[in-house]
Amino acid sequence: MISIKNLVKHYNNHIALDHIDLNVGKGVILGLLGPNGAGKTTLVSILNGLIDFQEGEIEIFGLPLSQELKAIRKRSSFTPQSLALYDNLTVLENLRFFAGIQKIRGKELRHNVEYALSVNRLHSLLDHKAGILSGGQKRRLNIAIGMLNNPELLYFDEPTAGIDPESRTNILETIRSFKNDGKTVIYTSHYMPEIEKICDEVAILDRGRIIRHGLLEAMLHEEKADSVVIELRHSYEAQLQTLARKYALVKVIDAATLMIDGPDATQLGAILAALEAEQIDVKQIRYGTTNLEALFIQLTTQGNCDV
Amino acid sequence: MFKAMLLKEFILLLRDKYALAALFIMPSIFILIMSIALKDTFGSDRALLSYAVIDQDNTAESAKLRTFLLSNGRLKEHKAPITNTAQRQEALNGKLHFIVSIPPGFAQNLDTEQSASLLQLDVASDVKQEMLTLVQAELVIDIIRMRMEKIQEELAPFLPEVAQKLEAMKSNRDNLIQVRFNAMGINKKPTSTQQSVPSWIVFGMFFVIIPMSTVFISEHKQNTLMRMSAMNISVPVLFAGKLAPYIIINQIQVWLMIGVGIFLVPLFGADALTLGDSISGLFMVSLGLSLAAIGTSILIAVTADTVEQATTIGGIINILMGAIGGVMVPKFYMSQSMQQLTNISPMSWGLEGFLDIFLRGQGAGAVITESLTLAGFGAGLLLAAGMILNAKMKRGI
Incomplete structure (x- = not known):
């Protein structure tokens, strides 16, 4: 066509x-x-x-x-x-x-x-x-x-x-x-x-x-599943932006979703500890780019979109 | 395709009450006001000049001079007492144009051969030279009449036939000269309506700038033009789709204004418009004007970024073209250099074309140059607008 x-x-x-x-x-x-x-x-x-x-x-x-x-x-x-x-x-x-x-x-x-x-x-x-x-x-x-x-x-x-x-x-x-x-x-x-x-x-x-x-x-399915997606129960935009500035691997997908590119155990632990310290309620943690939004952010160099 | 475009433009225009007012009501009101306001300027009934007489002679002759002056319809006597210089100056600064002073001994000096002045004329500083000449001529005529009457009285006992001849010569000086305005009947005069209607038709036709640019810029901003382009509407077709409805709208304007001149203006006491003999010439000029007006409108619409810009620029250009082109101030009132300058305004070309038909009674042949110049001007602007729009659209602007 x-x-x-x-x-x-x-x-x-x-x-x-x-x-x-x-x-x-x-x-x-x-x-x-x-x-x-x-x-x-x-x-x-x-x-x-x-x-x-x-x-x-x-x-x-x-x-x-x-x-x-x-x-x-x-x-x-x-x-x-x-x-x-x-x-x-x-x-x-x-x-x-x-x-x-x-x-x-x-x-x-x-x-x-x-x-x-x-x-x-x-x-x-x-x-x-x-x-x-x-x-x-x-x-x-x-x-x-x-x-x-x-x-x-x-x-x-x-x-x-x-x-x-x-x-x-x-x-x-x-x-x-x-x-x-x-x-x-x-x-x-x-x-x-x-x-x-x-x-x-x-x-x-x-x-x-x-x-x-x-x-x-x-x-x-083809994309490498070496990322961790953390979904939160509520919106924490300001706190997540602070976290992203502190940890280079953290990408803010939206006010209630974070993605961490290829973290090792130490970093993942530190990030989860930081979330706990901020009293941020985690809903789910999963591996891989399981939705298009995450894939998009992973692939595009700018790492942002108008969602 | 054209039917759809035509219908769309008409519906959009009919639903835009401000555009309707600008296109149809405003020029109609202008025609009505200007025809009524200038009625007396073109007629002969109104007194143009006011004067006072200071009669220090107080004789039958000085009284006769006053009677002669009173019989001139263009002059109006004011009977305000003027006894000193201050009053004289105040009167001339106010409503009086002239003060005629009749000195003592006027009657006595009337039939002497001495070359001394018989009268003194004080003139307000804002009086035009031609008006002064008119009054001077009137006074000279009156003095000659009085001298002739004296001679007639003296001759009557000795040469009654000559005296009778002189008496016959006095009667009705108005019939001595036959006046014929160019291309009009004997003693028929151009009226304010004949002057006003063409001016405001031309001005009103150019007001298509406002609705055209409003619609065009909205189409551009909302990407309707882009959508039409994606539907295989090319720039020439797009322009043709604008041209056709607005030519019709312009023609409706022309005939509406003519209707106002023929039927409405007389209801308010001014003269009715007469059409002249060349309907084909009228169509030629109005078609040329349409092209010029639409070309101007589209070029403005294509170059302006916002409706506000287009209406402001369009309004200013319209008023400037009208002022330069002799719409607001008739060309014959202008100085020689300004009259030359009017030739740069397309409104002036259209106005001259209409005046050829309405006022000078000429035919289609006389307006070919004006019509073609206007059409060429419009086509040139459309070409420029097309190139600009094409370039803008290709750049995605």
Whole structure:
């Protein structure tokens, strides 16, 4: 479905994508992960023909991107992170406008609008102006617009940013359902649990290079289990940051999770003693990178993400 | 595709009450106010100059001179008592433009051949030279009339036929000269409405800057443009999608303003607008103006980063172009150098085109240059805007 060979993109002297190779099969949901500035948005923008690249070859649907951009775009869609819609148009007017500019008319228009509405549960909001919808409803409309051309390939750039858990679950279910229709999805997000929940494959980008790509399950099992993950009962952000400054091996995953890279018994003992001294209640201690978040932090050089 | 874009722009505009006010209500109100305010300036009924007479002669002749002055509708006498220099200065600093002093011995000197002055004229310092010339001419005419009457009286017993001829010559001096304004009927005059409507149509058309840039920048900021680009909408198609609806909006503006000039302005006592003879010329100029206005709007929208920037820059450019282009101050009131400067403003090109049609009664042939210049100007700006937007989008800005 997507074949990228030796892709290079630089902005003046800054390399945004550094000799990327990536293949994505049909019907796959690929999670594109990476810290800020890793090159995720640049890659997705290039795949949508929105920005140029300097070197490499890209084929989508077996068609070369440089020559067949229009044909490729007709069969794909891009849902940007920002709410790319018109606040002063109603839900239905937004859908009709974006369908209209893609020359979708007549029966196809009615069918595709109906499909986008029902999948995104927007029927009851048809006559509401987009500007007055809740954050979750706007996100759903943003996704619905991306479905109007019944694409075979869908790109989502952080489609759940800034919404409540219930709306997020609905959106993830919607995106997951595309797999049943044989569609391919490229999904970028900072939310690791989302990627774990819906993606079959993961590609981790760091400083313009793909440092891991493969099936999510396999990737988690293949990684060396030489790390210790300590889960806490409550949040102790300040104390954990102090601990991380004191022990170089300690990485703070979130306010209630620590990871220790390759500790020996003495260090592990000292860290646990420090936790006890701070009266921090430990819930669980386990070995290995048993979730994507830990794997991500282990792999990326920056060791931080916007979770 | 165009239908969708057209519909979208219209819906967005109809739901933006401030844009509607800027595009349709504001220029309509301008036309109404300016047509009514300037009504008398273009008409002949209003007294333009006020004066007082200090009559130190107090004779039948001095009284006759006052009667003559009173018969001139452009002059209005004030009867405030002026007896000393302080009062004279105060009056000229206030509401009076002139004080005509008739010295003792005026009647006596009227028919002598001496070259001494018969009258003294005190003039307020803000009186324009042409107004002074008008008053001087009026006084000279009145003195000549009085002298002729004296000669007529003296000749009457000896040469009654000559006296009768002189009497006949006195009658109705207003009919002596036939006035014809360029391309108008005999004794028909340009009205304030004919002057105001074209100016404010031009000004109003350029106000598309506000709604266009607001929508365009929102589209850019919210990545709607990027989304459209990902849906195979190229920059030329995008611009064409803006051009078509706003040309229609501009045409609606033009005909609404014309409607205001024809139907609404007369209800308030000013003259109704007459269209001239060239509807095709009208379309040509308004189409050229549309392209110029839309080109300006899109270039501003593409270069500005925020809606606030665009509306501020757009508003300033609009007012500057209007001031330079003769919209706010008619070109004929300007000095020669300023009149030359008006030629740099596209509003001036459009205004001249409209005045050719509304005021000078010319046809489409006379406005080809203005229309093509405006269209070329608009196309140039659109080209520049397209290049800037393309570059910005390719850089992901």
